[in-house]
Amino acid sequence: MTSKTAHMNFENQFLIAMPQLKDPFFAGTVTYMWKHSADGALGIVINKPLGASVSDIFDELNIVCDTKTEHFAEQKVLAGGPVERDKGFILHNSSKSWDSSVSISSEISLCTSRTILEDIANGSGPDKYVIALGCAGWDAGQLEREIAENSWLTAPVESDLLFSNNYNTMASSAAAQLGITLNQISPDAGHS
DSSP states (O other): OOHHHHHOOOTTEEEEEOTTOOOTTTTTOEEEEEEEETTEEEEEEOSOEEEEEHHHHHHHTTOOOOSOHHHHHHSEEEEOOSEEEEEEEEEEETTSOOTTOEESSSSEEEEOOHHHHHHHHTTOSOSSEEEEEEEEEEETTHHHHHHHTTSEEEEEOOHHHHTOOOTTTHHHHHHHTTTOOGGGSOTTOOOO
């Protein structure tokens, strides 16, 4: 690992799974990186919908939904990663702060509180949000190694893409920001 790679910070960026990444959970995914330090990294996979809807989460938590019930029934909850699968993570635009909200950038925050879910249900929540169960985690140096091994591409966060529900095309859209067409990359890519 070069010293330059050791000091790169991937916080508030997309991690796009390269075609050769065959991990059953991460193949084809886009992960929003919300924390990265010398101790490791954390992110939320944003294009892997579960069978559950936001309405199902409200029902499970006994949260009364005052508005948009059809919208919540159609809106998917995401599999955010294989770590802490029973914990809910809400990525949201930073128009307001809730209990446990952590500001990632001037536009994006992460929250784990029930209060934000109650506010979403009654129409006073954030304009844009993603609800995921679980997160993705990397030990110290692991993410940097995986990037050096061509398992991941990094790309700047595009807010509209982060909060979209175009799950099937999200990876190709994120890569297109870099001028890269994922399906044209050989799965045997390596270093020359």
